[in-house]
Amino acid sequence: MLWIAVHLPLLSLESFAATLAASGSDEAEAERPIALLEAHRIVSANAAAQALGVKAGLKRATALALAPQIVLGQADAERDAQALLPVAHAALAFTPAVSLQPPLQPGAATDTVLLEVQASLRYFGGLERLLAAIHGALRPLGHLVHVACATTAEGAAILARVEPPPCCTDLAATRAALAAAPVWLLGPGREHWEALQGMGLQRLDDLLGLPRAGLARRFGEGLLVELDRAFGRRPDPREPIAVPPSFESRLELFARADTTDQVLHGAAVLLERLIAWLAAQHAFVRRFRLLMHHEARWQSERTPQATALEIALAEPSRDSAHLLLLLREQLARARLPAPTLELRLQAEDITRRAPPNAELFTTTQSEHEGLTRLIERLQARLGPGRVQRLVALEDHRPERASALCDARAAGAGPESRAGKKRRRNGATGVAANPSPPAGAAMPARPVWLQAAEPLPERAARPLLDGRPLQLLSGPERIEAGWWDSGLAGRDYFIAATPEGALVWIYRERLPLSRDANEEEAGASGWFLHGRFG
Amino acid sequence: MDAVPAAVSTPPRRPPLPALRAEREGPVQARVRPAPETLHPALWLGHQLGRSPARAVATGFAALDAELPDGGWPRRVLSELLLPHPGIGEIRLLAPPLVAAQREGRPVMIFDPPADLSAAALASLGFDVDQLLVVNTRARVVPGSDSLWALEQALKSGHVGAVLAWLPPRLRAERLRRLQLAAHAHDGVAFVMRELQAAARPTASPLRLSLAAGGADRLRLAILKRRGPPLEAPLQLALPPVLSEAARRRARSALQAPARGLREAVFVNLA
Numbered sequence: 001m002l003w004i005a006v007h008l009p010l011l012s013l014e015s016f017a018a019t020l021a022a023s024g025s026d027e028a029e030a031e032r033p034i035a036l037l038e039a040h041r042i043v044s045a046n047a048a049a050q051a052l053g054v055k056a057g058l059k060r061a062t063a064l065a066l067a068p069q070i071v072l073g074q075a076d077a078e079r080d081a082q083a084l085l086p087v088a089h090a091a092l093a094f095t096p097a098v099s100l101q102p103p104l105q106p107g108a109a110t111d112t113v114l115l116e117v118q119a120s121l122r123y124f125g126g127l128e129r130l131l132a133a134i135h136g137a138l139r140p141l142g143h144l145v146h147v148a149c150a151t152t153a154e155g156a157a158i159l160a161r162v163e164p165p166p167c168c169t170d171l172a173a174t175r176a177a178l179a180a181a182p183v184w185l186l187g188p189g190r191e192h193w194e195a196l197q198g199m200g201l202q203r204l205d206d207l208l209g210l211p212r213a214g215l216a217r218r219f220g221e222g223l224l225v226e227l228d229r230a231f232g233r234r235p236d237p238r239e240p241i242a243v244p245p246s247f248e249s250r251l252e253l254f255a256r257a258d259t260t261d262q263v264l265h266g267a268a269v270l271l272e273r274l275i276a277w278l279a280a281q282h283a284f285v286r287r288f289r290l291l292m293h294h295e296a297r298w299q300s301e302r303t304p305q306a307t308a309l310e311i312a313l314a315e316p317s318r319d320s321a322h323l324l325l326l327l328r329e330q331l332a333r334a335r336l337p338a339p340t341l342e343l344r345l346q347a348e349d350i351t352r353r354a355p356p357n358a359e360l361f362t363t364t365q366s367e368h369e370g371l372t373r374l375i376e377r378l379q380a381r382l383g384p385g386r387v388q389r390l391v392a393l394e395d396h397r398p399e400r401a402s403a404l405c406d407a408r409a410a411g412a413g414p415e416s417r418a419g420k421k422r423r424r425n426g427a428t429g430v431a432a433n434p435s436p437p438a439g440a441a442m443p444a445r446p447v448w449l450q451a452a453e454p455l456p457e458r459a460a461r462p463l464l465d466g467r468p469l470q471l472l473s474g475p476e477r478i479e480a481g482w483w484d485s486g487l488a489g490r491d492y493f494i495a496a497t498p499e500g501a502l503v504w505i506y507r508e509r510l511p512l513s514r515d516a517n518e519e520e521a522g523a524s525g526w527f528l529h530g531r532f533g
Numbered sequence: 534m535d536a537v538p539a540a541v542s543t544p545p546r547r548p549p550l551p552a553l554r555a556e557r558e559g560p561v562q563a564r565v566r567p568a569p570e571t572l573h574p575a576l577w578l579g580h581q582l583g584r585s586p587a588r589a590v591a592t593g594f595a596a597l598d599a600e601l602p603d604g605g606w607p608r609r610v611l612s613e614l615l616l617p618h619p620g621i622g623e624i625r626l627l628a629p630p631l632v633a634a635q636r637e638g639r640p641v642m643i644f645d646p647p648a649d650l651s652a653a654a655l656a657s658l659g660f661d662v663d664q665l666l667v668v669n670t671r672a673r674v675v676p677g678s679d680s681l682w683a684l685e686q687a688l689k690s691g692h693v694g695a696v697l698a699w700l701p702p703r704l705r706a707e708r709l710r711r712l713q714l715a716a717h718a719h720d721g722v723a724f725v726m727r728e729l730q731a732a733a734r735p736t737a738s739p740l741r742l743s744l745a746a747g748g749a750d751r752l753r754l755a756i757l758k759r760r761g762p763p764l765e766a767p768l769q770l771a772l773p774p775v776l777s778e779a780a781r782r783r784a785r786s787a788l789q790a791p792a793r794g795l796r797e798a799v800f801v802n803l804a
Contacts, residue, residue: 367639367692370690370691370692371640371690371692371693373690374686374687374690374692374693375666377686378668378683378686378687381682381683382668382669382670382683386668386669386670387666387667387668388666388667388668388669389663389664389665389666389667390650390652390655390662390663390665390667391652391662391663392652392653392656392662393652398651398653399649401651401652401653402649402650402651402652402653402662404667407666442653442657444654444657444775444776445651445653445654445657446620446651446654447620447624447625447650447651447654447655447658448619448620448646448647448648448649448650448651449648449649449650449651450648450649470784470787472749472776472780472781472783472784473776473777473780494775494776494780496749496784496787497746499621499745499746500746500747500748500749500751500784501618501620501621501622501746502620502622502749502750502775502776503620530620530651531618531619531620531621531648532620532622532625532775533619533620533621533622533623533624533625
């Protein structure tokens, strides 16, 4: 058995930093002093804060005196657990046996994930490559990661806290590395740290040399049990974690977010967690929801408002950049009633399938996917229904013979029906286009259709822009629509303007049936209906 | 590499370069300056038509092919068309390259068409109507930037086979320039339609045409800008006919006697 322990030494600081608003560049991010409080004392501080003299154990007032610009947050075990879960999910992409190491102190959040990888070594091409792959998968989550390997689970968890974390692939090396580890890395050892130090017991091999009965009497059975598990002398079964069937993660923002940019910064953190959850089960998301809980506007408002952004994808995706882009466009359109305090990301609708092949050159598949993404992006910004497809309908009235429908609805069945239709249309197009047989072909239709525009008449000729039209072809009678409200009885002509542009005009067959007020407006029965583009 | 200096110093010993053999009249000049198009594809002389490395798309009109650089509509750049109003035959002019893109299985996008499109008319021009994507950007309350944003995204993505766009009037030059830069990533033809008044202002696109109706089923096409010398006389193109032969004859005879109609119109205006 080979265990990999992933230890996050700065987990609680990082999970707190994720709730802060973005401060521009990465350098500014690194220079901002941050510290966490528990019971009015500093428990951890980042590098920038430590450079200013803030260290664990100081009182809140002392820390503020040392660094007035310091950002102080409360340690929150639940928040840390929320942040650790995506790390475990990301690890599930490498082995099904992923478990969480119980915390050193009861009540604190766990900060170590254990992976049993013996069975995965061959598939991933050896330990070196597997470790590199794990580092790569964890990088988007933005944590500082210490990784150690050992042949026992407990041993790996202990060694991950050693600086620098060693990598031992056999039992002898594991025992040797553990023997040099300090005593307080054992859970019960930390409890009895003072007593152990007083007895001059600094390292684990100091404990090994002592009589077991005496150790058990002085420090309890727990110390021996843990020691034996670490050294591989006692079985150490672990319960692997299971992936929840639906995803939900929340992020309580430290400062209220007034702008969509600040909301987006928090949403990006949640999106990375979503992607880790998707990667754990080889799935792609089809729709997800971002809930924003707003600040109460009045004291009396019991349940503050929440805004939900629903994002549906035409093509299931796991690409964080693409999802973030869609979210950005949706957020730019959304109106937020009040500053946001908390973000929540939910997803249930997923689809499982093999990941797409990486291709060197563009293929039909990648082209289709790229087009789908483009349409999604345009629709996210312009609004649904702004990207449309033209559909031919069976109707003789020209204004009802074509319609526009949502591009996404038609694009759902990608190639089967549309492809067949295209081939058929293409064939008829070839036959009809170059030389339409006179008389036999369908009568000509203009490309541009407009709302019927009444034309005045002078000397029995219709006028367009005050100039007479020359009738060239016609009449073509279209009489349809008695079965619905749009009765049309029209005689269509193709006419030429004095410059020679062709227009499509018609004369109403039943002028008497039209309203009297249109008659007053000088309607002669001639209408401009289209132009031949 | 050293062929040209060697040829200058000892002319009789080496056979003349094939490109130079045709120009025996000015042997000294020709030998010192080889034809620029042999040196680099982006070079050409002022009296020649320019050529670009990306192959052009045939226009479907032999007379127009002969006048365009590379013999067709250029890829990866904007082709600007100025027309007084829609409906003078512009779709019939542009149909061959757009249909060719659809035949290759690549989508065609139409941005902000000025009126409703008729599916039957497009199908008779050879279009696969189901695969046409129509993007309407101006219906939004905020005008201007959004329509160009969508067009720029489509050009940049490189997944669109051909683009046909109607630009808003009085477009600023730098916006067009931005689109022209985005078009470098677009492997296909891109046509932008603008109003006739834009001819007075400079353009970033390397090809600019102005269209006008030239009689029934005919189009008068002037090349205002191209990589090459200016074209003096506008071209007359015969479009795929809408009218029958008899109707076209009637139209010709009506247009050939325009004086009477014109006088009538003038008379009417004065009255």
